[in-house]
Amino acid sequence: MSESQKMQKALAEFRNPYSCSQTVYAAYAANPDAEELNNLKAMSGGRAPGNLCGALYAAKQLLPEKLSGEVERLFASATGSAKCAEIKRVHKTPCHACVKAACEIVEKFSSE
Numbered sequence: 001m002s003e004s005q006k007m008q009k010a011l012a013e014f015r016n017p018y019s020c021s022q023t024v025y026a027a028y029a030a031n032p033d034a035e036e037l038n039n040l041k042a043m044s045g046g047r048a049p050g051n052l053c054g055a056l057y058a059a060k061q062l063l064p065e066k067l068s069g070e071v072e073r074l075f076a077s078a079t080g081s082a083k084c085a086e087i088k089r090v091h092k093t094p095c096h097a098c099v100k101a102a103c104e105i106v107e108k109f110s111s112e
Contacts, residue, residue: 007103014099019044021054024102028062046084053084055102063109
């Protein structure tokens with residue numbers, strides 16, 4: 001499956017059946033683990049550590065830790081913030097756009 005097909009899969013599965021964090025993980029993990037998918041459900045809706053967006057949290061889980069700061073910076077640039085509440089309330093960025101931004105970042109670093 002190509003990178004753009006993975007993004008289309010993620011966007012199609014967002015909210016049906018997956019949360020923001022689950023959908024990014026399910027699309028890009030080499031072998032999506034059912035237990036990890038279940039655990040990621042609890043990381044959506046601003047419940048990830050530091051109130052991060054769940055889609056961003058999943059992207060950070062999929063990429064090397066050394067890229068964490070750059071991933072967060074790129075995501076905040078695309079969505080207005082790394083924090084779910086700020087993304088929704090201040091910047092009015094829809095969750096679908098957050099999933100897309102997280103997918104684009106995973107693709108960017110996966111192809112390097």
